[in-house]
Amino acid sequence: MNLTNLFELQNIDTQLDAFQAELINIDARIGKNGAVQNANQAVLSIQNEIELIQQGLNLIIEEIERKNIKLSQSDSMLYSGKVQNPKELQDLQQEIQYLKNNISDLEDKQLNQMIKLEEIQKSHNSAKSSYNGIASQFETAQSQMAARKETLRLDSERLRRKRDVVLSSIEPELVARYELLRKRKKGLAIAALENDACSACGTQLTPSERQEVHQSSKIFLCPTCGRILHQN
Numbered sequence: 001m002n003l004t005n006l007f008e009l010q011n012i013d014t015q016l017d018a019f020q021a022e023l024i025n026i027d028a029r030i031g032k033n034g035a036v037q038n039a040n041q042a043v044l045s046i047q048n049e050i051e052l053i054q055q056g057l058n059l060i061i062e063e064i065e066r067k068n069i070k071l072s073q074s075d076s077m078l079y080s081g082k083v084q085n086p087k088e089l090q091d092l093q094q095e096i097q098y099l100k101n102n103i104s105d106l107e108d109k110q111l112n113q114m115i116k117l118e119e120i121q122k123s124h125n126s127a128k129s130s131y132n133g134i135a136s137q138f139e140t141a142q143s144q145m146a147a148r149k150e151t152l153r154l155d156s157e158r159l160r161r162k163r164d165v166v167l168s169s170i171e172p173e174l175v176a177r178y179e180l181l182r183k184r185k186k187g188l189a190i191a192a193l194e195n196d197a198c199s200a201c202g203t204q205l206t207p208s209e210r211q212e213v214h215q216s217s218k219i220f221l222c223p224t225c226g227r228i229l230h231q232n
């Protein structure tokens with residue numbers, strides 16, 4: 001029995017199945033920008049942190065300004081000669097010392113906040129460049145997937161036209177048997193005989209079985225996997 005056309009039909013269907021599987025795989029991945037969103041979220045959260053540090057820094061700077069005004073007022077009071085009472089003079093001197101210590105503490109704080117700010121700005125830059133990389137990778141992958149989809153669509157169309165032609169050359173009964181086997185055998189109904197073995201399951205045929213494949217007027221099924229065997 002000449003199974004050349006049926007074998008070709010199988011090759012076309014196998015290819016179409018592969019295209020279909022690839023399409024499903026692409027559709028599952030296309031438009032999924034979770035990684036881009038995560039990278040963007042990381043940038044935003046660092047920006048948020050920068051704002052908080054900046055606000056804290058502004059408060060410290062304002063506080064230092066207020067304390068400095070107070071200090072210069074107390075200083076001029078001290079040297080104005082208006083305060084004569086020793087107790088009051090002592091209080092004033094204490095207050096000046098207190099303000100100076102206070103300002104010095106605040107300036108340490110200010111410096112720490114500025115160092116923090118500088119460090120977090122570095123993280124911000126690296127998060128931004130990481131985001132840019134991920135976003136551009138995403139765009140590239142999107143356009144590659146879209147292009148691949150278009151190729152798959154055109155190739156599938158071409159194969160389906162070819163399939164129609166091949167199909168019309170095979171007896172309907174054989175086609176029906178083929179379709180049934182395809183459903184049962186994971187899409188592969190007919191296998192080639194390669195080096196006297198079934199190319200689907202690897203079973204080696206006996207000489208008499210080989211004879212049958214070669215000359216039989218009926219269809220010969222692989223004794224192990226049950227697929228139609230075809231000698232090229």
Ligand SMILES: [Zn+2]
Pocket residue numbers: 191198199200201202203222223224225226227
């Ligand atoms: Zn087999």
